[in-house]
Amino acid sequence: MSATIKDVAKLAGVAVSTVSYALNNSTKISEETKRKVLRAAEELCFRPSGAARNLKKRKSETIGLFLNDLGGPFYSQVIEGVQEVVASNGYNLIVCSTYGGENSSAHRFLREQFVDGAIIMGTAISDSLILQVASESFPIVVLDRALRGDYVHNVLITNEQGAYDAVSHLIKLGRSKIEFLSGPTVAFDNSLRFDGYKRALMEHNLPIPNKISMFGRFVEAGGYQAVKLMIASKQLPDAIFAANDEMAIGAIRALHESGIRVPEDVAIVGFDNINISPIIRPALTTISHSKYEMGAIATQLVFNARKHENEIILPTQLVVRQSCGYKDGLQETDYDAIVASILHVGGRKQN
Amino acid sequence: MSATIKDVAKLAGVAVSTVSYALNNSTKISEETKRKVLRAAEELCFRPSGAARNLKKRKSETIGLFLNDLGGPFYSQVIEGVQEVVASNGYNLIVCSTYGGENSSAHRFLREQFVDGAIIMGTAISDSLILQVASESFPIVVLDRALRGDYVHNVLITNEQGAYDAVSHLIKLGRSKIEFLSGPTVAFDNSLRFDGYKRALMEHNLPIPNKISMFGRFVEAGGYQAVKLMIASKQLPDAIFAANDEMAIGAIRALHESGIRVPEDVAIVGFDNINISPIIRPALTTISHSKYEMGAIATQLVFNARKHENEIILPTQLVVRQSCGYKDGLQETDYDAIVASILHVGGRKQN
DNA sequence: TTGAAAGCGCTAACAT
DNA sequence: ATGTTAGCGCTTTCAA
Numbered sequence: 003m004s005a006t007i008k009d010v011a012k013l014a015g016v017a018v019s020t021v022s023y024a025l026n027n028s029t030k031i032s033e034e035t036k037r038k039v040l041r042a043a044e045e046l047c048f049r050p051s052g053a054a055r056n057l058k059k060r061k062s063e064t065i066g067l068f069l070n071d072l073g074g075p076f077y078s079q080v081i082e083g084v085q086e087v088v089a090s091n092g093y094n095l096i097v098c099s100t101y102g103g104e105n106s107s108a109h110r111f112l113r114e115q116f117v118d119g120a121i122i123m124g125t126a127i128s129d130s131l132i133l134q135v136a137s138e139s140f141p142i143v144v145l146d147r148a149l150r151g152d153y154v155h156n157v158l159i160t161n162e163q164g165a166y167d168a169v170s171h172l173i174k175l176g177r178s179k180i181e182f183l184s185g186p187t188v189a190f191d192n193s194l195r196f197d198g199y200k201r202a203l204m205e206h207n208l209p210i211p212n213k214i215s216m217f218g219r220f221v222e223a224g225g226y227q228a229v230k231l232m233i234a235s236k237q238l239p240d241a242i243f244a245a246n247d248e249m250a251i252g253a254i255r256a257l258h259e260s261g262i263r264v265p266e267d268v269a270i271v272g273f274d275n276i277n278i279s280p281i282i283r284p285a286l287t288t289i290s291h292s293k294y295e296m297g298a299i300a301t302q303l304v305f306n307a308r309k310h311e312n313e314i315i316l317p318t319q320l321v322v323r324q325s326c327g328y329k330d331g332l333q334e335t336d337y338d339a340i341v342a343s344i345l346h347v348g349g350r351k352q353n
Numbered sequence: 354m355s356a357t358i359k360d361v362a363k364l365a366g367v368a369v370s371t372v373s374y375a376l377n378n379s380t381k382i383s384e385e386t387k388r389k390v391l392r393a394a395e396e397l398c399f400r401p402s403g404a405a406r407n408l409k410k411r412k413s414e415t416i417g418l419f420l421n422d423l424g425g426p427f428y429s430q431v432i433e434g435v436q437e438v439v440a441s442n443g444y445n446l447i448v449c450s451t452y453g454g455e456n457s458s459a460h461r462f463l464r465e466q467f468v469d470g471a472i473i474m475g476t477a478i479s480d481s482l483i484l485q486v487a488s489e490s491f492p493i494v495v496l497d498r499a500l501r502g503d504y505v506h507n508v509l510i511t512n513e514q515g516a517y518d519a520v521s522h523l524i525k526l527g528r529s530k531i532e533f534l535s536g537p538t539v540a541f542d543n544s545l546r547f548d549g550y551k552r553a554l555m556e557h558n559l560p561i562p563n564k565i566s567m568f569g570r571f572v573e574a575g576g577y578q579a580v581k582l583m584i585a586s587k588q589l590p591d592a593i594f595a596a597n598d599e600m601a602i603g604a605i606r607a608l609h610e611s612g613i614r615v616p617e618d619v620a621i622v623g624f625d626n627i628n629i630s631p632i633i634r635p636a637l638t639t640i641s642h643s644k645y646e647m648g649a650i651a652t653q654l655v656f657n658a659r660k661h662e663n664e665i666i667l668p669t670q671l672v673v674r675q676s677c678g679y680k681d682g683l684q685e686t687d688y689d690a691i692v693a694s695i696l697h698v699g700g701r702k703q704n
Numbered sequence: 705t706t707g708a709a710a711g712c713g714c715t716a717a718c719a720t
Numbered sequence: 721a722t723g724t725t726a727g728c729g730c731t732t733t734c735a736a
Contacts (some may be wrong), residue, residue: 003486004466006729017707022731030705047485052465054729055405057712063406064458071434072448078424085450096447096456097423099436107415107445114403115355134398137355227557279633357713368723373715381721405713410730705729707736719724 005046012249014042025050065304066117068108070124072099075248076085076293077123080145081255083297084121093118093303099164100126107302119304121145125189141307143300147190148313155303155312157296161191164318165198165291168271171287173206175326177241177269180312181211183228183253185245186221192220192245195273197242215240218249225252233260240268247272247279247288254282254325265327273319284324291318358580365393376401395473412490415445416655416658417468419459421475423450425643426599427491434648439591440625442656444469451477461688470655472496472648494651494656498541499664505662508647510528512542515547515640515669518623520594522638522646526677528592528620532562534579534604536571536596543571544625545595550594557647563663567593576603584611589617592677598630598639605676616678626672635675642669 007025011018016035023263024031024039031039042048056062065088069077081097088095098115100108100205110134111117122132123145124212136142136153143155172180182199196214203210216232218224225244232238233256244250250272254264264270264284277288299314358376362369368384375390376384382390390441394397409412409423416439421426432448439446447468451459459478462468463486473483474496487493487504494506523531528533533550547565555563567583569575584607595601601623605615615621615635623630628640650665 004490007731008729018590019708019732020706023706026731032705035705047736049464049486053404053413053464054712055465055731056404057402058729058731060712070736072436074427081423082498085452089453092456094449094461096458097450098445098447101436102440105443107442107447110445111403113400114406115400116403135400139355206414219714225442278632279631281629319485358715359713369714370716377715383721402713405728406715409715410711411728462735505726523723546724638727705736708734710731710733712731714728715726716724717724720722 003292004224005048007048007050010039010042010048013046014039015213032222061118063092063094064117065301066108066111066120067095067097067107068100068112068120068122068127069097070100070190072097075276078277079293080123080297080340083294083299084301085297085306087298087301087305096346100124115140119143119307121300121304125186125227138307138309139166141304143303144346145300147298150311151311155300155307155314157303157314157316159291159299159316160318161194162198162201164273164291164320165195165243166202167198167318167320168287168289169199169202169275170206171320171322172241172243172269172271172326173202175328177239178208178249179239180208180241180243181239182214183216183218183225183242183244183249184214185218185224185249187214187217189220189245194337196241205335214318220246220248222248222252222255224251226256227252229253229256230259233262238262238268238337240242242268242270244270244272247274247276247286248284250288250325251278251282254284254286269326271326277326280323287323287326289318291316291319356394356399356401358401361390361393361399362396364397365390377467389477412469414443415447415468415651417459417621418446419451419460419463419471419473419475419478420448421451422479423448424628427625429628431474431648433651434554434645434651435647438649438652438698444606450474456524462463466491470658472651476537485583487634489658489660492507494654494657496647496651497691501662503660503662504658506651506658507648508654508664508665508667510642510647511669512545512669513549513552515624515671516546516594517553518549518669519640519670520553520639522671522673523592523594523620523622524559525551526620528560528590531559531592531594532567532583532590532591533565534567534569534576534593534595534600535565536540536569536575536600538565538568540571540596546594546596547686569603571597571599573599573606576600577607578603580604580607581610584608584613589613591621593619593621595621595623598625598627598637601637601639601676602629602633605635605637616676620677622677624704631674638674638677639672641668641672642667 007018007021011021021039025035085095098107100106103343120142132142133151141153145157148156182196200210201213214229218228242253244253250270253270255292257264257268272286272288279286279288358369358372362372372390375387377429407497418435436584449458453556471493483493483503492504499507523526533547551561561629567579593604595604601621608615608619623637623639630637630639677699
């Protein structure tokens, strides 16, 4: 058993309250007593119990960031933004996975009031749970859906407009049979991107397919499988707008495997501009947005928690690379910038 | 104020212990009472206080993983290995950054007994702190240094042999003036890699430079700057063995900027086989090791904590790519595998 | 400036 | 099967 504050008090010959004050740098303790306490604490290897302190103070000074996949290519910049703002507020950050359903760490922490606020990205946490647990003492910011409720805030991106820009780009390059490579239809991001896709087709007087023929999860294998199926059905479009970059990369893999050229035969645009998108071949044309800002702003919102819901929408931007056949090749200078950005030289990452 | 177990007891008309038992699925509670309690809890939106439970039970069923850089390219596979084993033991995992010195979240969690065990990777946590806090009730596994002490275990890799293999490879390809691009000299990994480098030179009767001329931190910019300096001094070697891949990539960037060809003029080998190493151009020849295993084994060690120190050493393997001029080009099939591995299709990642 | 004591919300031993 | 109660280790009010 490790020493408690009581043991320290006994050894130092003072009351427990005195030890508490001394250890927390209260001004009302004399220098001499403080030294005495510190020496006793040192001698006993005293380590305060966070659980006891949290219980008493009814807060943990910790913010939780809950993600689907801790190691995923998408999140690292978001995490940095969050980390920086949390630290500058003198708080702790814990990152944990939402993987595992009801028994995931994320669910447990959310339910058990372990953290004083949460940033959630990942559909594994249900809307109803979020609305249930959000409160004045527990603000929540959600990054991947529009969820309205007291003490629930949103940071979103211009999904619809981004998708519109992506598809318009394809149309400008002369493509006319453009398929949407869809993520899960329940995903909020996905449906807005689908809306933007339809609007672009409509405004350019192109027929809107009455059903999406390609589905998948938001992962590389999802894009791969969907496109494999499409190839088997021999109904290839001349362009694909993928709901995210991972799927786009899977699509490229599937096309390559069948000897179909990208962009010559089929052009591809993705969404998100993840770190390897500039590096794959052909480098992926995509819709970029600032993930660092997203994390930083979300965290600000947690600290400035107000009851009334707040919705912040960040802009997106088309990044033209090779997968639509616009540029001829990857320049060395581009290449260096890309590698640097992945390894995030220096402090804050660029988008 | 949110409801406590007392409120639930009152509403349900039972004792607090009954509520506690009911909520924890004790068998000694009748079905009817249980239902009554559950209904009352629901009605009050009761959420148990983790802090109170942890205080009482004197454990949190949580393992902490402490890393230098949450978003870094190196860690994602380690995290997966840890995550999987932690979850399979029914525990929670929190990942947090060691960034910020004494006031970092990692330091606070380590000191305040928030977690029941820790896996540490990153020099920001001092040896003395680790030795101080490690105990039977708080085992620690360290991944990047050999640290001996009770309840402190190590998972390491064959750093020296890996470096030896890397440098021997360069020598076999006919290179003779081989520089070591060093990371921080205080880093344990770095010094072992330096040892392996020297042994390879010695065994092949090549002169060992009496000082390292290139230093840097373990980041891309460190490699870049060191090589820039070396170029300025006009003392170029015909090969560079970098202490890690990030530095190797920085070295390549610096060489490219000066029009020096890799591998024709200068061959490069790295260490770690991070996810973008196969993708940069030229694809990086490097020393690979299994990061997933590292995380998984480390976590096993936390759960099987025994007093006597345990040291596990994982093997490394040379992966030949383009940066030493061995292979002529990147094959399409390689390329697909690479992209898949970065996006980690499916569950467990390959090395 | 220091001490005594109440209690944060829960678990679990013990009593019924 | 359910109730009573004593703490877990700390902070903080109040008294001295």
